[in-house]
Amino acid sequence: MPATLRDVAAHANVSVRTVSNVVAGHPHVSDAMRRLVLGAIAELDYRPNPVARTLRTGRTGVLALVVPEIDVPYFAELAREIIDAASGLGYRVMIDQTGHDHDRERALLTGADRTMLFDGILFSPLVTRSELLEMHPTTAMPLVLLGEHEFDGRYDHVAIDNHQAAADATQHLVQTGRSKIAAIGAQPTQAFATPRQRGAGYLAALDEAGIGPRPEYLESAARYHRADGYAAAERLLDLADPPEAILCFSDLLAMGAMRAAADRGLRIPEDLAVAGIDDIEEGRYSRPSLTTVSLDTPFIAREAVSRIAARIDDPTAPAAEIVAPHAVLVRESTTASTPL
Amino acid sequence: MPATLRDVAAHANVSVRTVSNVVAGHPHVSDAMRRLVLGAIAELDYRPNPVARTLRTGRTGVLALVVPEIDVPYFAELAREIIDAASGLGYRVMIDQTGHDHDRERALLTGADRTMLFDGILFSPLVTRSELLEMHPTTAMPLVLLGEHEFDGRYDHVAIDNHQAAADATQHLVQTGRSKIAAIGAQPTQAFATPRQRGAGYLAALDEAGIGPRPEYLESAARYHRADGYAAAERLLDLADPPEAILCFSDLLAMGAMRAAADRGLRIPEDLAVAGIDDIEEGRYSRPSLTTVSLDTPFIAREAVSRIAARIDDPTAPAAEIVAPHAVLVRESTTASTPL
């Protein structure tokens, strides 16, 4: 049976109030008293019960991180940074996976409000619709949105400029001299922000380069997994007039696409250039290494955590958006000097 | 202000006891009463406060998953399976990263006892010493060990047969006709179980094949990251008499090693065969695809979660060990028929 505050108080012959003050580091405690209490605490090996504390204060010290799948490298790397950043501010992190299930996203957003299991939610959906957010009253649990780029002034938001990221990558492909540039990662519906924005950025960059869009070059991918990239690349390479370059809307798609090209004996980048978006570590060691757009995950994690902490401390503060920087990283998959 | 049990009772003109019975699904409630209470619950949008429930019952419904780094693909894939399995049993999962810090491991193990933040710990250390476990009294918080293979009868244990896994992989390399077989992933100290056991398995398989061990072929790796594999492979390939094959003690090490070989213009597997252990998805799409030892992560996750749940329900049950199956998966990195 663990020692309680009361036990310590009895042992030190003081009131629970005084012990609580000492534990909380409250200033109004005499030095002698503090030493006395500290001694009793050590002797009884007392540790505060965080559950009781939570019941009283309403704070759990826990953040929820909601991602589609934790084993998608981008989310794993993000989670790592977020857990570290949260730990620095005294928060622990609970991870929830939505799969790609709308109902789970909805349940988490609506249900989490009153449950008091965590103080705030870091919500990084691969697929999301703004209507989903209607489920979440602004006054409810603190929420920080991650990775989308549709700021409506109601929620805190650490955004990625998806449009510009895709445009920059496309522009790079244009600059390498290719004009038959395909894309993988579109989705049949316009409801999901990431594919829509990246798709728009891709088309905008083509347009600016004076390259007309070719519908058959815009391949869809239900999820952003390697297998989806592989399948989509096969469809592209089966075309009568296959592309010279492919922009994949995620690095994982790109890994699949590169493998598909290799399985057909194509050389990358000589026969086909491939670029991704995310900058996961895998792409730095792959053969060829992957040209991609870095999203500055540590920055996103740091901002997200400090922002949710601020909102927890002051729920009335106006919502703010911050856009994470990004940068095209040119590697072998678009510009190898020597064939691999 | 969320509605409480008392509010519901007042609204329905019944006692809190009755409402509690309905919420808990207790059988001894009349049908009319149940409908009445359910109506009040719906009307007030009442949801039980899990913190108060925890304070009362001592159960949090939360499991802690302790891994070195969540962004190491093996752990990310394991976490995914564990979160899913836990969700099926009504548990949520909190993730803690130890880095490779002994103090953090120790703090988690010793400190977690009384904190009541979770009901049990799933502990999957990359580095661990049995002495570390001395920190954790058997009577304390339910604990299930993951991935090591030193059963002492005190802890529940979902083990991997590290020795045999490494031996099987080594044997496969021998069967492909190579005799100059190096290994990456040893560690200067014998304190960490995984490198020691995999190292022993590697040596045992060599011995069985009548191949004498060469100290310069046993390369160490501080962590099991791509960069460590890259650096270790460079050292091996710098040897006057470089190996024809390398067994890497993790797939991530293998990815680094393959990249190092490629950077020297070596062909895999013609000039150098590479094998790993873990079977992360990355190795199924890499060029060449990676021969590895599959560890059946879903099995490990399922067993670990059901075991910790059982122990939470009955802390006095005798500790048990279960060994997860493994299998060598032969891919291109050791046996490609056509050069890539």
Add this chain to the structure above:
DNA sequence: TTGTACGCGTTATCAC
């Protein structure tokens, strides 16, 4: 079958 009352361990509100 249902109602009453207490305790889980902490923090906060009063007094002194």
Add this chain to the structure above:
DNA sequence: GTGATAACGCGTACAA
């Protein structure tokens, strides 16, 4: 500066 005591919301022994 310190002490008593009332909440926080729920589960359950005990009583009815």
